[in-house]
Amino acid sequence: MKEKKTVLVTWDFTTVSENAFLHALKIARSVDNTIRLVHIIKDGDESVVKAANEKLKEKTDELTKIYNVPIESVLLKGSIFNEISKYSSDNEDVVMVVMGTHGIKGKQKYFGSAALKVVIGSTIPFVIVQNPPEEKDRISDVVFPIDFKSENKEKLYWAIYMGKYFNAKIHLFKSPVTDKSLSKKVKVNLNFAIRFLIQNNIDYEIHTSVKSGNFAKKMMTFSRGIKADMIIITTTKHITFLDYIFGAPEQYIMANGSRIPVMVVNPKASFAKMGQFMFGR
Numbered sequence: 001m002k003e004k005k006t007v008l009v010t011w012d013f014t015t016v017s018e019n020a021f022l023h024a025l026k027i028a029r030s031v032d033n034t035i036r037l038v039h040i041i042k043d044g045d046e047s048v049v050k051a052a053n054e055k056l057k058e059k060t061d062e063l064t065k066i067y068n069v070p071i072e073s074v075l076l077k078g079s080i081f082n083e084i085s086k087y088s089s090d091n092e093d094v095v096m097v098v099m100g101t102h103g104i105k106g107k108q109k110y111f112g113s114a115a116l117k118v119v120i121g122s123t124i125p126f127v128i129v130q131n132p133p134e135e136k137d138r139i140s141d142v143v144f145p146i147d148f149k150s151e152n153k154e155k156l157y158w159a160i161y162m163g164k165y166f167n168a169k170i171h172l173f174k175s176p177v178t179d180k181s182l183s184k185k186v187k188v189n190l191n192f193a194i195r196f197l198i199q200n201n202i203d204y205e206i207h208t209s210v211k212s213g214n215f216a217k218k219m220m221t222f223s224r225g226i227k228a229d230m231i232i233i234t235t236t237k238h239i240t241f242l243d244y245i246f247g248a249p250e251q252y253i254m255a256n257g258s259r260i261p262v263m264v265v266n267p268k269a270s271f272a273k274m275g276q277f278m279f280g281r
């Protein structure tokens with residue numbers, strides 16, 4: 001019997017959390033996963049917790065009735081910047097987290113994207129969304145940026161996941177590196193990705209950014225051009241306070257103006273976990 005898995009949805013009773021739910025619904029229906037809403041309150045006594053639980057249960061029952069799918073819910077107490085990643089990492093049934101975001105606004109431009117702060121530390125990938133999902137049957141075009149970093153290999157598992165379960169085409173978007181040493185690393189990463197995509201019978205195309213410059217911006221321009229359904233990226237491996245202040249590239253991709261959903265994979269996950277998908281089983 002196939003083990004049931006769970007797609008977690010961050011829920012705060014706002015429009016962006018409803019958008020996240022609709023994306024999770026699309027994913028869960030395709031792979032027969034359970035959906036679990038997770039709502040966080042900062043603090044409060046027993047009466048506050050009880051009221052929050054009742055409100056969450058009422059919404060869970062409502063969504064279950066409307067969409068005719070099994071939906072669970074859980075109430076956590078603490079900071080969203082800690083509890084979401086901790087809960088998702090501690091529960092082995094959770095395969096991914098879908099979270100809505102308003103983008104980078106106001107003080108977040110100086111103190112970092114709130115979404116990035118939530119994602120950092122999790123061993124489970126986050127799918128960051130802004131709008132409701134497109135009216136398409138499936139996720140069909142996924143952009144996979146290739147650069148010289150070793151973390152490229154760690155997000156490959158999820159490209160294969162999208163290819164296997166959603167029949168998505170993977171668009172390998174290669175960085176135009178001129179430095180010989182870095183260019184060699186890009187080529188190694190590209191060949192590694194191609195090898196496992198072929199081994200798993202995943203459809204793919206290779207694209208190269210022909211001009212130098214800001215790779216993230218050029219990748220976003222390309223993604224808009226093909227009307228991508230998702231972009232898969234990794235976080236900065238050793239992110240620091242300065243990255244939050246001056247902007248790690250991923251926080252701007254996550255809050256992209258085209259509002260394309262972004263799957264964010266932390267480079268902390270063990271490459272060994274990829275076995276089931278990476279080797280065509």
